[in-house]
Amino acid sequence: MKTTPPPTRARRKADRPGELLEAALDTFVAKGFSAARMEDIAARAGVSKGTIYLYYPSKEAIFEALVRRDIIPRVEAAEAMLAASGAAPELQLRHLLEFMGKATADPRVAAVPKLVLAEAGNFPEMARFYRREVVGRGLALIEGILRRGMESGAFRPLDTRATARLFVAPIILSALWQTSFAPIEDAPEPPGPMLALHLDLFLGALRAEGASR
Amino acid sequence: MKTTPPPTRARRKADRPGELLEAALDTFVAKGFSAARMEDIAARAGVSKGTIYLYYPSKEAIFEALVRRDIIPRVEAAEAMLAASGAAPELQLRHLLEFMGKATADPRVAAVPKLVLAEAGNFPEMARFYRREVVGRGLALIEGILRRGMESGAFRPLDTRATARLFVAPIILSALWQTSFAPIEDAPEPPGPMLALHLDLFLGALRAEGASR
Amino acid sequence: MKTTPPPTRARRKADRPGELLEAALDTFVAKGFSAARMEDIAARAGVSKGTIYLYYPSKEAIFEALVRRDIIPRVEAAEAMLAASGAAPELQLRHLLEFMGKATADPRVAAVPKLVLAEAGNFPEMARFYRREVVGRGLALIEGILRRGMESGAFRPLDTRATARLFVAPIILSALWQTSFAPIEDAPEPPGPMLALHLDLFLGALRAEGASR
Amino acid sequence: MKTTPPPTRARRKADRPGELLEAALDTFVAKGFSAARMEDIAARAGVSKGTIYLYYPSKEAIFEALVRRDIIPRVEAAEAMLAASGAAPELQLRHLLEFMGKATADPRVAAVPKLVLAEAGNFPEMARFYRREVVGRGLALIEGILRRGMESGAFRPLDTRATARLFVAPIILSALWQTSFAPIEDAPEPPGPMLALHLDLFLGALRAEGASR
DNA sequence: CATGAATGAGTTTTCATTCAT
DNA sequence: TATGAATGAAAACTCATTCAT
Structure with a gap:
């Protein structure tokens, strides 16, 4: 049953950055970004405070690494998926929403935008980085689909x-x-139905008058 | 020109809580909630640090008072406006969006949801309060309009x-x-056009098939 | 007997900077500059760590204030003394050495150059400040006396x-x-005799050949 | 060109302590003593941090070894030089100053007294060691020359x-x-002229009245 | 009521030293 | 021997809160 090798020193070292990020x-x-103490992170990773600094020079660097590891690859995956797909724009939007919906279903992904928004004022560099690498690229992707849809006549010009x-x-x-209200909610609502409805309404509204479904 | 009376001691005293909230x-x-120092607030209000504590027992209490003074009355105003209005649901939604758009155009109002979001983890009581008194009542209001529209056949049943x-x-x-990205943006986009477009698309999608405008 | 007034708040506040400097x-x-902990300083002054920061923004600032309070006025006093004096250059050197000898007899004055020399590498700004305001002015003073002595023919041209x-x-x-060896010495030597001898030898060597004593 | 043999493991091993001291x-x-990180030293020596501890038990021990290797032999060389020399005391002082001047021209030698000074408070053992082995022996050497000169009538009795x-x-x-001011100086002054002048004035002052040059 | 000096717990970051490999 | 990952004790500095005046 014991499939993981004994955690030798070398093995641990290789895993440390990932473990710390987790x-x-x-x-x-x-706790949110500011309120998270380096000591908390260390304790959760089962190491001492100092160890973190062997891998990341600051708390902000950890956050950036986190975005690089967990968020940007998802943006890139979405970019790749859509670049490869010859699907109609409408279908592409469906796929994208499904993709994003799945991603944000993971609370550990959903937390990231909150962290950025919440701390943008205190850590502008962090905000700038996220704005550029995640928001910017994500919006560009969607605008691309929309533009193609409008050019093809499938979508109304907007x-x-x-x-x-x-x-x-x-x-x-x-x-x-x-990440903000669900934890304090009595009966948190699953996001699925709302997103499904959003897709229906949004695509319906987007479709050009005469265009067939 | 000088329409405001000189800030005599008595006058000032009466307004202290309000001035502090401002x-x-x-x-x-x-600066955001955590980064705002009590001393900053005191300095801006033209009083000393200690004075704040004569009116509010803590930083959180200030925030709650702020929501009570600046946000909840707006929710109530919206509730009253719609209760009094015999307008069609579609028009009510228009009014509501216009109302909320105007409110959030003021950065001092727009900042509040961000503050709540940012500190929800650290101050769950604050989050609960906001969830109940602002979000809850706001959503109830909208659901009411929607329900009436659906019952009247103006909106599709959703x-x-x-x-x-x-x-x-x-x-x-x-x-x-x-409040988060605009300050770091080169050319921040005004929110107006997006909200106008939202209304168009959203109402279009909501309207029952055969319903006339 | 109780000549000092009771240490009221106001009185203490006025004295704090000086007490902290002491x-x-x-x-x-x-302990030397680096090894001196802010907490040590605070404890010795009978206040808490935070209090120091109400008066001085950093450890280096304290040192600079110290030099400004204890050293620079001595330089200025020496400058004034010599500017006012019509004494012969040789006598002026005598006075100056006596003055400096007395000043450095106070271990709290003598410690300052050691601190600067010792920490010049770690705190270049501190070194620059001292170099300019103390060393520079001091040397200029002496060079002035020497120059006048040489011009008058009392000193050999050097x-x-x-x-x-x-x-x-x-x-x-x-x-x-x-400040460095005396504390670990069994029988520390008083500096007086060496300085007296220095004056004799130095002035003797400086005097122009034919000049009368 | 490559006269040093390739640093084979055996060879390197033999030199490790010396390389580490360099x-x-x-x-x-x-960087000064406190600011020098063991890691810096290790990196400069091309070994890992841990290796240092195989040869020296602490940072202080390294410093002491340094003094033993680089300073004390110089003191001994001076002692030997003067013991063997039958030169006149005045000439011996000339030689000694030349010797010390040359030694301290090497920043790696000149730095040592500063290091001792800087850390005398924190590491009294180090100070005691230096006081005894370097300062004490050095002063004894000079006093010996002076005594002989005075006894022979070449120097005034002092x-x-x-x-x-x-x-x-x-x-x-x-x-x-x-080591302290030159690095922050715009145009650092070479020490040569001052030392030459010192010799002239000092010997001139020392010479007995009637003694011929 | 108002002040603002004082507090001290709390946080990030550094680094000499240890020790499993 | 040699490594370098890991440790954890410092230490500077911040700031919400208190309280003597």
Whole structure:
């Protein structure tokens, strides 16, 4: 049954960064960024405070590494998925929403935007990084789909920037809700139905008048 | 020109709580909740640190008082406005969005949801209070309009809870964006166009098939 | 008997900076600059750590204040003394050495150059400040006397810069010795005789050949 | 060109202690004792942190070994040089100053007194060791020369202890200056001219009245 | 009522030293 | 021998809160 090799020194070293990131994410989720103490993170990872600094030079660096490991690859996956797909724009939006919905269903992913929004004021560098690498690329992706849809006549001609933001709004809000209110809620609502409804209404509203379904 | 009476001691005293709230809000907007120092708030209010504690027992209490003074009355105003109005549900939604859009255009109002979000983990009591008194009542209001619209046949029959959330999502997101990303943005986008577009798309999607405008 | 008024709040506040400087100097003398903990200084002054920061923003600032309070006025006093004096250059050197000898007899003054020399590498700003405000002005003073003596024919013509440094070397060394070795010495030597001898030898060597005593 | 044999494991091993001392000295010169990190020393020596502890039990031990290797032999060399020399005392002082001047021209030697000074408070054992083995022996050497000169009638009869200290003062000061102020100086002054002048003035002052040059 | 000096717990970060490999 | 990952004791500095005046 014991499939994991004994944690030799070398093995642990290789795993440390990942373990620390896990611990940090859990701690950030539980307490928020500022309130998460390096000591908490260390304790959760089962190491001492000093050890963290062997791998990451600061708390902000941990957060950035977290975004790089957990969020950006998802953005890239979405980019790749859509680049490879010859699907119709409408279908692409469906896929994208499904993809984002699944991703944000993981509380550890959903927590990230909250952390950024909450701490943007205190850590502008962090905000800038996220704005550029995640928000920027995500919005560009959606605007691309919208533009193609409009050019092909499938979608009504609209302001792509505003429309792209409208597309993501419920997804983001659902993520924020999940990490902020759900924990204090008596009967937290699953985000699925809302997102499904969003897709229906949004696509319906987007479709060009004469276009067939 | 000088219409405000000279701030005599007596006058000032009467307004102290309000002045402190003003100062606190400005400070929270500028720095966020945790990073706002009591001394900053005191300085902005033109009093000493100790004075704050004569009126509010803690930083959290200030925040709660702020929500009570600045946000809840707006919710109540919206409730009253809609209760008194015999307008059609669609028009009511228009009014409501216009009302919320205007409110959140003020950075001092828009900052509040961000503050709640940011500190929900650290101050669950604060989050619970906001969830109940602002979010809960706000959503109830919208669900009421939706329900009436559906009952009258003006709107398609839909899950009112989910639909209400979809209605507010872009408004909330716009408020958060404004306080988190706009300050670091080169050319921050005004929220107006997005909200106008939202209304169009959303109402279009909501309208029952055969219903006339 | 009780001549000092009761230490009212106001009185203490006025005295705090000075008290802190006293405590800091004692601590620096005992442990050196880097090894002196803010907490040590606070404890010696009978206040808490935080209180120090109400008066000085950093450890370096304390040191600078110390130099400004205890050293620079002495430099200025020496400058004034010599500017006012119409004495012959030789006598002026005598006075100056006597003045510096007396000053460095106080271990709390003698400690300062040691602190600067010792920590110059770690705190270059501190070194620069001392170099400019104390060493620079001091050397300029001596060079001035030497120059006048040479111009009047009382002193042999020599490189004033080098000569000025030779004049201070034993004084400085005596100060350093006092704070570094004297504490570990069995029978520390008083600096007086060496300085007296220095004056004799130095002035003798300086005097122009034909000049009368 | 490559005259040093390739650093085979065996060869390197034999030299480890010496290599470590080199690295430590360079690091102490660059950063001072406290600020020198064991890791810096290790890196400069091309070994790992742990290795240092195989040869020296602590940072202080390294410093002591350094003094033993680099300073004490110089003291001994001076002792031997003068013991073997039948030169006149005046010439011996010339030789000694030249010797010390050359030694302290090397920043790696000049740094040592500063290090001792800086850390005398924190490491009294170190100070005691240096006081005894370097300062004590050095002063004894000079006093010996002076005594012989006075006995032979070449020098005026003076307090040998004080005179010996006066002899070294400019040399020590020049060493300290070099490591403390020269790095922050715009145009650092070379110590040569001052030391040459010192010799002239000092010997001139020392010479007995009637003694021929 | 108002002040603001004082407090001291709390947080990040550094680094000499240890020890399993 | 040699390594370098891990430790944990410091230490500077911050700030909500208290309380003597």
